[in-house]
Amino acid sequence: MTPLVLIxxxxxxxxxxxxxDARLRGAALAGTSFxxxxxxxxxxxxxxxxxxxxxxxxxxxxxxxxxxxLTTILAKRRxxxxxxxSREGRAGAMxxxxxxxxxxxxxxxxxxxxxxxxxxxxxxxxxxxxxKWFFEAGGVDWTFLRTNTSHPDYPLxxxxxxxxxxxxxxxxxxxxxxxxxxxxxxxxxxxxxGHAPALVTLAAAFPALSxxxxxxxxxxxxxxxxxxxxxxxxxxxxxAIFLGLAAWSKNEGLAWIVTAALALLIATRxxxxxxxxxxxxxxxxxxxxARSVLKLPTDLAQGSALQRILEHLRDPVxxxxxxxxxxxxxxxxxxxxxxIVVLYARRAVQREQFLLLALLLQSAALVVPLLATxxxxxxxxxxxxxxxxxxxxxxxxxxxxxxxxxxxxxxxxSGESLPPPRPSTD
Amino acid sequence: MIRRVAAALLFAALLATGARLPILRLLLPPHRPADxxxxxxxxxxxxxxxxxxxxxxxxxxxxxxxxxxxxxxxRIALIMGPPYDNMxxxxxxASYELTGRPLLIPIAGPDEADAIAVxxxxxxxxxxxxxxxxxxxxxxxxxx
Numbered sequence: 001m002t003p004l005v006l007i008x009x010x011x012x013x014x015x016x017x018x019x020x021d022a023r024l025r026g027a028a029l030a031g032t033s034f035x036x037x038x039x040x041x042x043x044x045x046x047x048x049x050x051x052x053x054x055x056x057x058x059x060x061x062x063x064x065x066x067x068x069x070l071t072t073i074l075a076k077r078r079x080x081x082x083x084x085x086s087r088e089g090r091a092g093a094m095x096x097x098x099x100x101x102x103x104x105x106x107x108x109x110x111x112x113x114x115x116x117x118x119x120x121x122x123x124x125x126x127x128x129x130x131x132k133w134f135f136e137a138g139g140v141d142w143t144f145l146r147t148n149t150s151h152p153d154y155p156l157x158x159x160x161x162x163x164x165x166x167x168x169x170x171x172x173x174x175x176x177x178x179x180x181x182x183x184x185x186x187x188x189x190x191x192x193x194g195h196a197p198a199l200v201t202l203a204a205a206f207p208a209l210s211x212x213x214x215x216x217x218x219x220x221x222x223x224x225x226x227x228x229x230x231x232x233x234x235x236x237x238x239x240a241i242f243l244g245l246a247a248w249s250k251n252e253g254l255a256w257i258v259t260a261a262l263a264l265l266i267a268t269r270x271x272x273x274x275x276x277x278x279x280x281x282x283x284x285x286x287x288x289x290a291r292s293v294l295k296l297p298t299d300l301a302q303g304s305a306l307q308r309i310l311e312h313l314r315d316p317v318x319x320x321x322x323x324x325x326x327x328x329x330x331x332x333x334x335x336x337x338x339x340i341v342v343l344y345a346r347r348a349v350q351r352e353q354f355l356l357l358a359l360l361l362q363s364a365a366l367v368v369p370l371l372a373t374x375x376x377x378x379x380x381x382x383x384x385x386x387x388x389x390x391x392x393x394x395x396x397x398x399x400x401x402x403x404x405x406x407x408x409x410x411x412x413x414s415g416e417s418l419p420p421p422r423p424s425t426d
Numbered sequence: 427m428i429r430r431v432a433a434a435l436l437f438a439a440l441l442a443t444g445a446r447l448p449i450l451r452l453l454l455p456p457h458r459p460a461d462x463x464x465x466x467x468x469x470x471x472x473x474x475x476x477x478x479x480x481x482x483x484x485x486x487x488x489x490x491x492x493x494x495x496x497x498x499x500x501r502i503a504l505i506m507g508p509p510y511d512n513m514x515x516x517x518x519x520a521s522y523e524l525t526g527r528p529l530l531i532p533i534a535g536p537d538e539a540d541a542i543a544v545x546x547x548x549x550x551x552x553x554x555x556x557x558x559x560x561x562x563x564x565x566x567x568x569x570x
Contacts, residue, residue: 104453105445111452115459116475121468125518132525136498149531150521203437206444211473329472333443340436386471393444400440407433 001169002176006034006183012068013037019071021238022078028194031187032238035222038183039245040067042160045167046286049140055167056138095198102198102205106186109209113178118214125150127216128174131159135166145294152296155287157248158216174214181218185209188222192398195229199408203401207333207393217390219249224256224362225395227280231260232355236276244283251298252366252391257281259361267354305372312371319377323367326381328389337400344403355399359392366391448476468515481519485510485545488563489523492543495558495565498526503539505532507546542566 013033017024024032044063045055053059118128129150134140140160145152161180166172188208193201208225210218227242243260246253257280264273290296312319328334341348341356348356366388373380452458464470464480474480496502502524510516513532520543521529536542542554546562554566 105450108450108453111457112449112475115452115457116479118475119479119481119519120474121515121518124515124522129518129522129525132522136526144528147528150518199437203440203444206446206449209446209449211446211449213473213475330443333440336436336439336443340440343436383471397440397444401437404433404437404440407429408437 002165002173002179005165005168006038006179009037009041010034010183011037012064013040015068015071015075016040018075018079020241021235022075024194024238026194027190031190031192031194031226034183034187035191035226035245036241038161038164038180039157039223039248040064041164042157043248043283045160045163046140046156049134049142050286050290052139054138055135055163057168057170060164060167098198098202099193102189102193102202105205105209106182106189109185110178110182112211113181113213114175115178117175118177120212120214122212123174123214126154127158128162128177128214130156131162131166132172132174134159135163135172142294145296151299152294153291153298154216154251155248155253155284157245158219158250161219178213181210181213184218184222188226188394191226191229192394195233196398196402197405197409200398200401200405204394204397207390207397210390211329212387212390215387216250217387220246220253220256221391221394223249224253224391225398227256228260228355228358228395229398231264231358232352236273237279240277240279241283243277244280247280247284248287250391252362252388254284255365255369256362257284259365260358262361263354263357266357299374308374309368309371312377319371322378322381323370323385325378326385329386330393333393334389334396337396340400340403347403347406348399352399352402355395359396359399362392363389466509480515484561485516485519486523488543488545488560489520491558491560491563492541492565493524493527496524496527496541499528500540501528501530501538503530503534503536503542505536505542505544505547505549510545511547540568 010030010033013036014029016036017029017032020036021032041060041064044067045060048055048059048063053063123129129148130145133144133148137144140156162174162177165177165180169176185208189201189205192204192208196204208222210221212218223242223246227239227246230236230239230242232239239260243253243257246256257277260280261274261277264277265271367385370377370381370384448459459476462477464474464477468474468480470477479486492502504517504520505511506516511532517529517532530536530539536551536554541557542549542551542565544564544566549564549566551566553569555569556564557567558565
């Protein structure tokens with residue numbers, strides 16, 4: 001049942017994706033459709049709760065209808081005005097062989113995602129707990145949100161995705177949530193494929209498949225990286241919407257909006273494109289307002305965060321040692337990415353300046369808040385830095401592979417060797 | 427030519443270091459991770475789905491029993507014997523299994539509770555009476 005619901009989500013997302021960008025086609029359209037579809041649905045669930053309308057299969061599906069009708073009309077109208085664009089490379093049989101390898105990786109990941117229920121700490125303590133509580137309450141339980149001790153400030157997109165599946169399938173079945181992670185990972189891979197040659201997609205495939213089933217890492221990674229790829233390609237509106245949904249997935253997504261804006265500002269040397277990111281801010285605003293009204297506390301901001309940061313900075317050796325000993329998962333992957341960026345530094349600055357800057361700034365944004373931790377820095381960093389860098393991994397793999405593609409393959413007229421991206425307002 | 431070879435080597439390194447062989451291995455039978463006990467306290471830097479469920483089946487059944495014996499809205503205190511007697515993994519697992527019933531944090535004590543779920547521990551409270559007993563588990567409810 002869950003796969004059928006996710007296929008319906010994909011179909012629901014097609015007119016939304018085309019209304020946002022009528023030029024989308026092929027893999028990019030497929031990936032965008034699912035991610036925008038499930039994101040939009042989760043926001044509808046939130047809106048129903050704000051309006052105090054209980055979640056039932058009927059109320060949820062009826063709530064989704066107006067946007068579907070509106071975007072279908074809008075997408076049809078825009079389709080007449082906009083030429084289609086697809087950046088997928090199709091030279092010869094090679095891309096299809098590479099795509100097949102990516103598909104095999106996805107099948108293996110599907111087995112991994114479905115082999116066991118999501119019995120991670122954070123699923124029971126945060127994402128699954130909130131979702132199950134809300135499902136049983138028939139909507140977001142604002143009292144529980146205020147009174148529970150499980151990171152009340154974390155945004156609700158992922159719990160609401162679980163809730164949608166539970167409401168529509170008619171019961172709570174956490175063992176089936178793996179399907180959601182498969183769909184999210186596959187969507188990000190499709191978006192990468194829509195922006196790059198097959199070899200680049202192959203490099204980004206495994207990094208795009210989150211091993212943290214039941215966490216929000218997969219969602220913030222997919223929305224954040226998709227946002228960066230669209231911004232890099234000049235689709236500012238689509239990129240901004242994805243960044244807004246990244247902020248709805250995890251607090252790191254908020255930083256992603258800021259770092260992407262800074263990277264755009266530096267890369268384009270203008271404010272116009274930065275201002276065009278307004279949909280990201282508009283999307284996340286309702287949650288920020290709710291957080292403020294409900295006074296939901298953030299553990300990193302407890303007491304004097306600034307004082308804790310200063311204390312850690314006053315003891316740089318201990319702080320450095322704590323951070324250095326907290327190796328990320330797949331450390332050699334990150335070393336190879338860093339090596340490629342250093343070796344191809346000129347090309348990175350000339351052709352991939354935006355993506356490079358965005359990744360560097362976001363990397364810093366992931367580490368700096370750790371200095372404000374009210375817990376033991378070493379212990380906190382050990383768990384956080386193992387997992388959180390995954391959020392950047394697909395975009396980092398994309399960047400590294402793009403820097404190599406020029407030397408790997410001769411330019412072909414079909415698009416396998418792409419011109420440098422030029423961020424522009426759509 | 428040298429540039430091409432170097433790029434190919436770097437690309438191969440990127441693929442090799444980014445790939446996850448344990449996941450690819452799942453393509454072969456038995457299509458599931460090997461049986462491996464969960465680490466103590468379920469403290470693991472890697473996803474727990476690579477190891478067995480850290481919560482024993484009898485504990486899961488106990489939580490299901492407590493859920494069946496209590497009503498939504500009832501505040502429950504959880505009192506467990508070691509190694510579950512802290513605000514660790516099992517506390518959160520219990521929170522998840524008992525959604526709708528606020529689970530008091532272990533240090534709060536049972537004074538605020540409507541019911542006390544006891545696991546693998548001798549426990550009594552003058553204001554609470556035994557209402558359900560199953561193996562190592564019991565449920566006490568506040569006396570009227």
